[in-house]
Amino acid sequence: MSSQAFRGPEETSVNPELQVLMHAVSSCAGVAVQQLLKQNPALVKEKGWHGQTALHRACLSGDGAMVRLLLEYGADPNATNDFLETPVHYASKRGIPTLVHILAQAGGRLDVKDKSGKTAVHNAAQTGSVYMLQYLEEKGFGFRDVDNSLQSPLHCVCSFGHLEAFKYLLRKGRSDPRQGDSKGDTPLHICVREGYAHGSWLLINYLGLECLHVKNNLGQTPLDIIKQFDTSKKTGHSQLLPLLTELSKMSQNSKVQGPNQLWYFHLLMPTVVYAFAVLLALNVFPNYQGIIFVLALAYIIKSAMKASHRLNHVSRWANPLFAGTFCAGMLHTMLVYYWNIPNYLPHQILLYISIICNIFQLYLYYKLITVDPGVVKTGELNEKTRQPVTLSDLCDKNSTMELFCHECEIVRSKVTKHCKLCDLCYYRMDHHCLFLLKCVAYNNHARFVWFLIETAFVMSMFVFQAYLYVKSKYPEKPYKTMIPDMFWDDCWILSMVFLNVGSIIWAISLIKYQLDVVARGHTTYFQQKISTLTAVDKLFNVLYFLRGRAVYITDFEFDEKEKQYPTQKGYPVQPAYPVQNV
Structure with missing residues (x-):
C-alpha cells in the first residue's frame, strides 16, 4: 500500500527518516524496517502525522508480522495519537483479532477510550467484525458501554448496516436495543433513518410493536422519520414505509406476524x-x-x-x-x-x-x-484442556478466523459449513437443497x-x-x-x-x-482440485457411501506444503462430531 494513502499536508514537516519508516511499514517491507530501526532505534517511538507511530501504521495496514517486528524493537502498544487512539483502536478498526491479541500480549490495554469516548468495542462495531467482537467478549468486555454521544456498539452497527454484527449484538442480550443516544435515537430510529429494512424488522420482532411508538428528542417515532424521505430513491425506505404504516396501526400488545x-x-x-x-x-x-x-x-x-x-x-x-x-x-x-x-x-x-x-x-x-442432516451444536475441543476451542485459541495458533462461526458462535472443523438459509452449521455439508427446503449433509x-x-x-x-x-x-x-x-x-x-x-x-x-464427488471423498461444498485416489479407492468410497457409512478415504486434508495426504488408506474417515449415522 502506498504511503500517499496515509500522507497529509502536515506530514511534510515530519522527520524524513520517520517518513521512510512509515512508507516501509505501509509497504510491508520488513527488511527495510529492520535496517532503519537498527540504524536509529528511537524511530520506533517517534510520532508523525496526527501523532501516529509506526505501530499505528502497521495496525492500520493489518500486517501481523510487521506488528510483531515493531514490538520487538520496543514500540509502545499504548502510544496515543492526537485523537487519543492507541494501536489497539487501529487494529480493532481493521477487525483483525490476531493484531489485537499480539498487542495485548505485549501489554496493550484494550479498555482505553479515545477523544470521542469510543473503545475498541465501538471500533469493532463500526467495522462490523464479529470476530473482533467475539474476541473482546472473551477478554471480558461487554457491549453496553456508551461513547460521548451516548451511543452503544449496537448504535454503531445500525449506522453502518452490518448484519452479522447486528445479529451478534442482539443475541444473548449482549446489547440493550431500547437504549437511546444523546439525540434520543434508539437503534430502531437509526435503522429506519439509514433504510436498513431487515435490521428494522429484526428489532421490531425482538422488542414488540411498542418500540414503534418510542419518540426521540425531536418527538419523532420511526414512522415519522421514514416519512421524511423520498422512498423512491432507496429500496430500504420504500420497503419500510408500508411496513411501519401497517404495524403502527396495530395494538402494541399484538404479536408481529411474518409473511x-x-x-x-x-x-x-x-x-x-x-x-x-x-x-x-x-x-x-x-x-x-x-x-x-x-x-x-x-x-x-x-x-x-x-x-x-x-x-x-x-x-x-x-x-x-x-x-x-x-x-x-x-x-x-x-x-x-x-x-x-x-x-x-x-x-x-x-x-x-x-x-x-x-x-x-x-x-x-x-x-x-x-x-437431522448433521447439525453441529458444539465446537472443536482443545486437545489439552478438552474444552471448546475459543477464538483466542485461533489467535494463538495464527489460524484462520473463518473457522469461527459467528452465527452459531462455535469454532468448527474444516469440513463443517454454516448454512445461511437454515441458520445452522452442518458437518460435511453438501449443499442446501431448495427443492427440499433442507440441507444435505453427513446424516x-x-x-x-x-x-x-x-x-x-x-x-x-x-x-x-x-x-x-x-x-x-x-x-x-x-x-x-x-x-x-x-x-x-x-x-x-x-x-x-x-x-x-x-x-x-x-x-x-x-x-x-x-x-463422482463421493468417489473422491468430497462433498459439493468441500472439494479439492488435486486428487491422487486410485480407481479402487473411489469404488470403495461409493460402496461405503451407499451403505450409509463414512467414506473409505478422503483427500480433504491434503497438505499443500508437504504435497501429501496424512490420512491413511484403508480407514474410513470418521466424523469429528457425534452426529447420527444414516
Missing part, C-alpha cells in the same frame, strides 16, 4: 395453478387443453425464473417456491397416473410395482425433510442420493407406462398426428410426460455428479 400468506402462496401456487388448469381443461374447455396447460406451465416457470432463494420481504425468509414446484410435480405425476393410466396397462402387476415404488419414494422424501447425504435414484426410477416407470397408455389408446395413429391430438384432447398426460423426461435427464446428471 405467512406470502410463504404459503409460493409453496402451494404450483400445485394449485396446475390443478386449476386440470379442472378447466377437463371440465370447462376440453377442446383447448393444450393452450390451458401451456399457460399454466408458463406462469409457473416464469415465477420460478424470477424467484430468488429468499422471499421479497424484509423478513428475508427462505423462498419455498422451488420446494412447492417439486412437490407439485410428484403429486400431479401420481394423480395423472392413477387417474388415467391403470385401465390401459396390459399387466396389472405394473400397477402394483408403481404403488410400491411411490410409497418408497414418499418414505425417502419424508425422512429427508424430517431427519442424509446417502439418503439424498438414494432418493434421486428412486425418483429417477419412478419417473422412468411413469414414462414407460405412459407409452403403453398411448399405444393402447391410439393404436393406429402415427406420432406425427398422435401428439397434436393429445395436445388438444389429452394434454394432462402429454405435459407430465415431457416434464418427467426433462426431470429424468436432470436427475441422472445430478446422480452422476454426486457419485
